[in-house]
Amino acid sequence: MSIATLPSRGTRGDISVSFEFFPPKSAEMEANLWEAIGRLAPLQPRFVSVTYGAGGSTRERTHATVERLVRETDIAPAAHLTCVAASRDEIDEVVRAYHAAGVRHIVALRGDPQGGIGSAFTPHPLGYANSTELVAGIRRVGDFEVSVSAYPEKHPESSSLDFDIDVLKAKVDAGATRAITQFFFENDCYLRFLDRARYRGVTIPIVPGIVPVQNFKQTASFAKRAGASVPQWLADRFEGLDDDPATRRLIAAAIAAEQVLGLVDRGVTDFHFYTMNRADLVYAICHLLGLRPKADARARAEAA
Numbered sequence: 001m002s003i004a005t006l007p008s009r010g011t012r013g014d015i016s017v018s019f020e021f022f023p024p025k026s027a028e029m030e031a032n033l034w035e036a037i038g039r040l041a042p043l044q045p046r047f048v049s050v051t052y053g054a055g056g057s058t059r060e061r062t063h064a065t066v067e068r069l070v071r072e073t074d075i076a077p078a079a080h081l082t083c084v085a086a087s088r089d090e091i092d093e094v095v096r097a098y099h100a101a102g103v104r105h106i107v108a109l110r111g112d113p114q115g116g117i118g119s120a121f122t123p124h125p126l127g128y129a130n131s132t133e134l135v136a137g138i139r140r141v142g143d144f145e146v147s148v149s150a151y152p153e154k155h156p157e158s159s160s161l162d163f164d165i166d167v168l169k170a171k172v173d174a175g176a177t178r179a180i181t182q183f184f185f186e187n188d189c190y191l192r193f194l195d196r197a198r199y200r201g202v203t204i205p206i207v208p209g210i211v212p213v214q215n216f217k218q219t220a221s222f223a224k225r226a227g228a229s230v231p232q233w234l235a236d237r238f239e240g241l242d243d244d245p246a247t248r249r250l251i252a253a254a255i256a257a258e259q260v261l262g263l264v265d266r267g268v269t270d271f272h273f274y275t276m277n278r279a280d281l282v283y284a285i286c287h288l289l290g291l292r293p294k295a296d297a298r299a300r301a302e303a304a
């Protein structure tokens with residue numbers, strides 16, 4: 001394929017994105033979040049998701065954020081939910097409350113062990129034992145779209161990638177309709193996982209999770225705990241920029257652009273962005289992907 005005919009060089013109409021936010025802790029963080037949502041919403045994401053703090057610690061805040069999305073925007077929200085430290089009845093209650101609030105999409109996760117990543121996971125005695133049971137439980141409560149996680153570099157607790165794919169298959173059999181991956185920096189790693197999952201009969205969309213590196217040290221430390229590898233070339237690209245935030249942001253944009261456009265050239269059309277509640281980088285990357293705010297798109301269509 002010549003460079004001119006690479007898919008990423010074309011005008012595309014088939015790219016679809018979703019954005020992940022975390023629920024704010026303070027009034028200031030809440031203002032930042034809604035500013036970010038206000039900037040990204042006109043790009044018409046397929047959905048935006050709101051995370052659920054470790055051990056259910058943000059239950060009310062997640063619910064409040066998702067409910068506000070339903071009330072004040074026309075974007076479809078997805079609520080993350082974990083089964084840590086809660087009985088089945090408590091979880092089912094949360095799911096029913098989402099249904100009553102008009103939410104129809106849940107991102108179902110087991111959650112990290114209460115002792116922190118690296119310790120053993122102990123289910124609540126009356127709880128869902130794992131994410132597969134949680135998916136089935138959600139589907140029993142109501143008609144939800146259910147997204148689940150996938151780990152291109154294997155979940156840190158898992159014995160093998162094949163075992164993780166077995167787990168993914170079980171989640172699909174229980175009713176999951178989409179997988180969103182842990183973030184990764186080497187596209188081949190995601191593409192190999194995709195091939196392997198397809199070969200093993202997983203047919204649902206497996207959407208790459210993309211993290212724009214807003215802060216290299218923070219991302220590297222999170223990646224270590226989450227079992228995502230940080231290639232040396234990535235560290236090299238941020239080297240010497242600790243006191244130069246403006247250049248860091250340009251580098252971050254260049255790296256994320258290279259990653260998503262590389263995936264587009266390998267046939268990927270759906271992306272999930274871990275926004276860290278900040279819009280600028282993600283907005284720029286979406287622009288490169290050909291997405292335009294709705295109002296502009298309408299104006300262009302009218303002018304055409």
Ligand code: FAD
Pocket residue numbers: 050051052053054055080081082107108109110111112113130131132148149150155156157158159163164167168180181182183209
């Ligand atoms: P699972 O797919 O359930 O797997 C977890 C581990 O259990 C794996 O090692 C797997 O092999 C093993 N396993 C699964 N089923 C079985 C079984 N039947 N028998 C034996 N072993 C089994 N965490 C939060 O707290 N809140 C969030 O909002 C949140 N959002 C996330 C969003 C995405 C897209 C991703 C990728 C992760 C998110 N996480 C979140 C992190 C996630 O909760 C942790 O990684 C957690 O440790 C695993 O939960 P899981 O549902 O992703 O994994």
